[in-house]
Amino acid sequence: MVAFRSLWLLLPRPVRKLPADLAAIVVLVVVTNVSALAPMIRETPLRVPLGLAFVLFVPGYAFIAALFPEAADSPASTAGSPADSDMMADDSDTDGWYDSLAAQDGIDGLERVALSFGLSIAVVPLIGLVLNFTPWGIRLVPIAVSVSGFTLIATAVAASRRRELPVEDRFQVPYRTWYAAGRAELLEPDTRADAALNVLLVASVILAAGSVWYAVMIPPDGEQFSAIYLLTEDDDGELVADDYPTEFVQGESQELIVGIDNHEQQTTEYTVVVLEQEVEVVANETANSDGDSNATANETIVREQRELDRFSTTIAHNESGLQTYDLEPTMTGENQRIVWLLFPDSDVPSEPSMEDTEYSVHLWVTVSEP
Known part of the structure; x- marks a missing residue:
């Protein structure tokens, strides 16, 4: 534990202060490049799921994190005070609806996930199009380096913009809230029926994960x-x-x-x-x-x-x-x-x-x- 602490302190302070979601993006970029370029590891099926996440989600998430460093406003915060409500009553419904939307600066988690997929599908082909007009061409190493560079730059911008905001306004992935809610739902069910449904849910997730693992790690033999x-x-x-x-x-x-x-x-x-x-x-x-x-x-x-x-x-x-x-x-x-x-x-x-x-x-x- 002490050795791990010492190694952690050797990292630069901006790296140690990275938010958890941005740190996960950096780790995924490094692991994907190792699995795709390392001589022994690149021959394993491990690079398939990592490559799909790297191309379809990671660049878009880093870009969205750079564009929207703030957390989504709650409905209560956007509702305003009673005085504001009285003032809005004097205006038309359209003006009040417009002001309510303008007050919402951030986006919630579901919107981030959806936009991450969409932007990744848009950004990666554009990077490939640019590489097509360079001496390197569209090959594995240039694509991996270009997408990794874009993702790391967007991650650095996102981390810098979050640090400029007050702590309460920064976007954070609510890992602890999710863990507490999931633990209470699985281990403290209200009825026996909920307990049975939880067991079936866990068994279904394990079966689905095992099926995906088997399909990825043991792909069917194609024509030789x-x-x-x-x-x-x-x-x-x-x-x-x-x-x-x-x-x-x-x-x-x-x-x-x-x-x-x-x-x-x-x-x-x-x-x-x-x-x-x-x-x-x-x-x-x-x-x-x-x-x-x-x-x-x-x-x-x-x-x-x-x-x-x-x-x-x-x-x-x-x-x-x-x-x-x-x-x-x-x-x-x-x-x-x-x-x-x-x-x-x-x-x-x-x-x-x-x-x-x-x-x-x-x-x-x-x-x-x-």
Whole structure:
């Protein structure tokens, strides 16, 4: 206890004086960033509920707290004195209604919650729109940093504005009142029927929370697959699936980007084998439904094959890996086929071929002598 007290005193005074709801916002921002960016924790389902709260509620709540630092006026305080009532009686009903609304500066808890959801849904897409026109783009790290920065700045403004108000006018979440009311309702029921209803309520809440926990922590397995593809860089520096190099000179290399997508529901170690093949396309006649041999089908026959290269990489689930590859064919001739074979978490055969894996991509090139 003494050690915890000492650590608490090490924090700056403004941090120690934060209201409970704003301190909870700061803690939630930190925990969400850790669960989304930490190498080991980000692979757990914990980031799903934290991410939803972080995107749909937290920024809006901090913004509302900065806009409305004061507590909502009670109906009694807005009613005014008897003299005020007599004066209002002389005016029209419309003027009295308007003055009553103007006297209410703050908003209550229910309004704060509703506006927090609405503003979060409005603010986060605007942040994404701004990031779309920056070099960072709409990716996990820029989004997390931007939303976290906006939330922390709004929290600091909210804390500063609350400190400027008298204590009795500041907004406070009535935790103790809620606890006392809930304890009295659950542990001190008026009748046996209320006690039975309380037991059913607690059991229902536990069952609902357990169901949500099970759905989040043990999500259903989706389709498992991987993918391999080729990309090139255009004049603007963007990666596109177009304009592949097809003309090579023996001994010279050209650059490609090899992309791998992991949807295996787990972190996977991949091995990529690069083959160059001299192939021949043969047209074979096949019989049609009437028995006539007038249909043709092309068959690709590998005449010679060499292994150019192989490399390994590890990719997390639902992530993509891009690797620059310098392609330098060694066999000369037209219609040479370069094949990239992808093997996820499996032993690579000593002489791999396209029949050994369901994931492959190829490129047709012409290689001339120097």
